Amino acid sequence: MVGMETYGYNAPMSKKTGAAYYDVPEGVDIRGRYDGEFAKILTRDALQFVAGLQREFRNHIKYAMECRKEAKQRYNSGGLPGFDPATKYVREGEWMCAPVPSAVADRRVEITGPVERKMIINALNSGAKVFMADFEDSLSPSWENLMRGQVNLKDAVDGTISFHDQARNRVYKLNDQTAKLFVRPRGWHLPEAHIFIDGEPATGCLVDFGLYFYHNYAAFRRNQGEGYGPFFYLPKMENSREAKIWNNVFERAEKMAGIEKGSIRATVLIETLPAVFQMDEILYELRDHSVGLNCGRWDYIFSYVKTFQSHPDRLLPDRVLVGMNQHFMRSYSDLLIRTCHRRGVHAMGGMAAQIPIRDDPKANEAALDLVRKDKLREVMAGHDGTWAAHPGLIPAIMEVFTNNMGNSPNLIKTVKREDAANITEEDLIQRPRGVRTMEGLRLNTRVGIQYVAAWLTGTGSVPLYNLMEDAATAEISRVQNWQWIKYGVELDGDQLGVKVTRCLFGRVAEEEMARIEKEVGREKFKKGMYAEASKIFTRQCLAPILDDFLTLDAYNRIVIHHPKTSSKL
Numbered sequence: 001m002v003g004m005e006t007y008g009y010n011a012p013m014s015k016k017t018g019a020a021y022y023d024v025p026e027g028v029d030i031r032g033r034y035d036g037e038f039a040k041i042l043t044r045d046a047l048q049f050v051a052g053l054q055r056e057f058r059n060h061i062k063y064a065m066e067c068r069k070e071a072k073q074r075y076n077s078g079g080l081p082g083f084d085p086a087t088k089y090v091r092e093g094e095w096m097c098a099p100v101p102s103a104v105a106d107r108r109v110e111i112t113g114p115v116e117r118k119m120i121i122n123a124l125n126s127g128a129k130v131f132m133a134d135f136e137d138s139l140s141p142s143w144e145n146l147m148r149g150q151v152n153l154k155d156a157v158d159g160t161i162s163f164h165d166q167a168r169n170r171v172y173k174l175n176d177q178t179a180k181l182f183v184r185p186r187g188w189h190l191p192e193a194h195i196f197i198d199g200e201p202a203t204g205c206l207v208d209f210g211l212y213f214y215h216n217y218a219a220f221r222r223n224q225g226e227g228y229g230p231f232f233y234l235p236k237m238e239n240s241r242e243a244k245i246w247n248n249v250f251e252r253a254e255k256m257a258g259i260e261k262g263s264i265r266a267t268v269l270i271e272t273l274p275a276v277f278q279m280d281e282i283l284y285e286l287r288d289h290s291v292g293l294n295c296g297r298w299d300y301i302f303s304y305v306k307t308f309q310s311h312p313d314r315l316l317p318d319r320v321l322v323g324m325n326q327h328f329m330r331s332y333s334d335l336l337i338r339t340c341h342r343r344g345v346h347a348m349g350g351m352a353a354q355i356p357i358r359d360d361p362k363a364n365e366a367a368l369d370l371v372r373k374d375k376l377r378e379v380m381a382g383h384d385g386t387w388a389a390h391p392g393l394i395p396a397i398m399e400v401f402t403n404n405m406g407n408s409p410n411l412i413k414t415v416k417r418e419d420a421a422n423i424t425e426e427d428l429i430q431r432p433r434g435v436r437t438m439e440g441l442r443l444n445t446r447v448g449i450q451y452v453a454a455w456l457t458g459t460g461s462v463p464l465y466n467l468m469e470d471a472a473t474a475e476i477s478r479v480q481n482w483q484w485i486k487y488g489v490e491l492d493g494d495q496l497g498v499k500v501t502r503c504l505f506g507r508v509a510e511e512e513m514a515r516i517e518k519e520v521g522r523e524k525f526k527k528g529m530y531a532e533a534s535k536i537f538t539r540q541c542l543a544p545i546l547d548d549f550l551t552l553d554a555y556n557r558i559v560i561h562h563p564k565t566s567s568k569l
């Protein structure tokens, strides 16, 4: 029998097995591993709150997911996404979002990263104005990662977080001045298979939001938000009806906490193609709770392919060629700026994928230069701030924004971008230009497999070939391969007339696996999950019907139920 102290003081213990289990409210069942630290998060009251959210909103969420399917069918039958005539009055109406709280008026550089303990401390200390703590693109959503993430965030908000790196004998603690914390829960589509509510897996984002909100709203408002908060980033929405659900979730949370309506604030990532036609509508639904929109450029590219999966006339060139200089990407960023500033909130830029290259000063300078150029384009266009993937990039990005923003904390009032009012539906979906090459196919495959291998072993963002890779960038590799195979595209950049076939892809996948083994070394390759990753990735690239998300299939491989030590339904 395991001792009580291992499990935390008040843990209920099974008479039969002597094992501790979570104390859950009626209808809630926890199937994840028991841990005394997790039990401080998974309290009866916090779970009651999450279950309340699930019960109130589950039918709305199901309906919203059904609507996504309907829209997909329309696009798959040749339809194009566009502005909704029924909500013209919202787009043309004169209304404003609630004023931006002063605690987050200045967001010129935001660092992002998974909710890992050391990274949270480093990010909060990084000198960035905001830290976006991520349960999404950069986190592999294992039970351990999610629950440790909640523990870490609670300690961070309390100000007590520390980390002892034993190998380096270094202790990490928070500085006096830290970045403001935003938390990004998962997207609506992801279930949390370790928590069942009324016999069904909980909605992942309601678990992330609910547990974090419940445990932190009071301390956050005291220590971070100057009376506002907590603050959130909301990912992967496709339609304003999804924003409306979030708005209702926020109102319910505020009521439970007894705090003013409009306390919670959120920035929505515009990172699906359908959502770019709904930006006003999304802000409108969240107008009491909004602090802007963000150009989630990587998922946006993924969504372009997904939306046009049945449109062989809109195939992507090599992934490296799909940047912000493509007309459809620039139009999206410009319209986002105009929309946000017209409604009085931040228009945030996106992530440059470059990271510092430690062992090659020349390559490092070239990477930094690309980041500077990308950020200069953003600030000159009117973005109020942007994302950094790594603390080493912050000084350069800060300098670019500070030198070009004047003295104000943001550009909301000063850069209106009225010219962007002329952006048309066609501008927003214009075919990307560029060539396709064998190296493009190979790189997608090599990156996709290595990313999935990392994800299966608990790491959701990795450095690969000097770039940051996460779930969004890996999705581009997957769907681009799928699209090229499905339509048998010619690799026109190589001038060899080679067409992408299932057979060619099979050979490429084999050869790239051999290359990965060589690069990572035989030992690591054997111990890692490369074979499983290759199976998942290649199956999805070859699937007759495109899977909606890479991580939905892979998720089944990281779910670990512990029926003996968990709670009882």
Ligand SMILES: CC(=O)SCCNC(=O)CCNC(=O)[C@H](O)C(C)(C)COP(=O)(O)OP(=O)(O)OC[C@H]1O[C@@H](n2cnc3c(N)ncnc32)[C@H](O)[C@@H]1OP(=O)(O)O
Pocket (backbone or CB within 6 Å): 111, 112, 113, 114, 118, 119, 120, 122, 123, 134, 137, 138, 298, 299, 351, 355, 356, 388, 389, 390, 391, 461, 462, 463, 467, 468, 469, 470, 472, 473
């Ligand atoms: C498409 C999107 O959604 S973008 C947003 C989601 N993606 C992300 O947030 C990616 C965030 N970035 C990362 O995860 C990391 O930077 C990686 C994986 C790309 C590279 O990480 P590493 O290989 O650890 O980088 P590196 O070894 O250079 O790190 C140096 C130090 O910086 C820290 N660091 C690196 N990135 C971050 C970060 N984003 N936040 C905080 N600290 C960081 C490391 O922890 C390390 O700290 P230490 O010196 O105290 O040990």
Ligand SMILES: O=CC(=O)O
Pocket (backbone or CB within 6 Å): 137, 269, 271, 295, 296, 297, 298, 299, 300, 350, 351, 472
């Ligand atoms: O979440 C950000 C993105 O680019 O995707």
Ligand SMILES: [Mg+2]
Pocket (backbone or CB within 6 Å): 137, 235, 269, 271, 296, 298, 299, 472
């Ligand atoms: Mg994203």
